[in-house]
Amino acid sequence: MVLHTMSQTVVLGVIGSDAHVVGITILEQAFSAAGFDVVNLGVQTSQEEFAEAAVEHDAEAVLVSSLYGHAEQDCQGFHEVLEEAGVDAVTYIGGNLAVGQDEFERTRRTFEELGFDRVFDSETEPDEAIASLREDIGETATESERATISS
């Protein structure tokens, strides 16, 4: 017998003026297939739109994507906006987060300091993010998802 738990909602979108839509579409499909309720805000999403959607859908997680190299500017003050709106959710960011992105550890620190719980580079497989999220919200990852988590 399979036991179903109530599904968890994930809000995702591409922040700022960024128009790269492919990555977020793949993430939407992967999280849906993994059993999450996904609210995809699409491209060119403002900080406030993320916050409003997270409140409206009582989201467990807010996933931000950015490809075009302006993520740091776009995410300044983001966590303050979420906090003011009363959002209590895990926050991830991923994509091409810096121009060049040759030293990812520095990029990771920058975004952790901005308040993100996890930071992913553009090589990230959706399963890795899914397994991380299950871990962060206290759900059990499947074996194949678990195998993708890097330490």
Ligand code: B12
């Ligand atoms: C296609 C493309 C475009 C298309 C976008 C079409 C569309 N509507 O989507 C067009 C031509 C419009 C475009 C425009 C631009 N682009 Co462009 N584009 C690309 C390209 C070739 C592929 C992007 C793509 O679709 N990848 C496929 C998907 C599946 O991968 P992905 O997006 O990386 O997403 C995966 C991961 O990153 C990760 N991920 C992404 N987000 C998140 C979030 C979370 C939470 C997690 C866990 C994971 C995750 O998971 C995804 C799925 O596996 C990349 C180069 C490249 N090879 O990546 C450049 C690239 C992203 N573009 C770039 C640039 C500079 C631009 C422009 C600024 C160019 C210009 N001067 O006009 C504009 C920006 C316009 C705008 N307002 O956004 C640069 C960014 C440079 C940087 N960050 O340092 C890149 C890297 C090219 C390069 N090497 O210079 N682009």
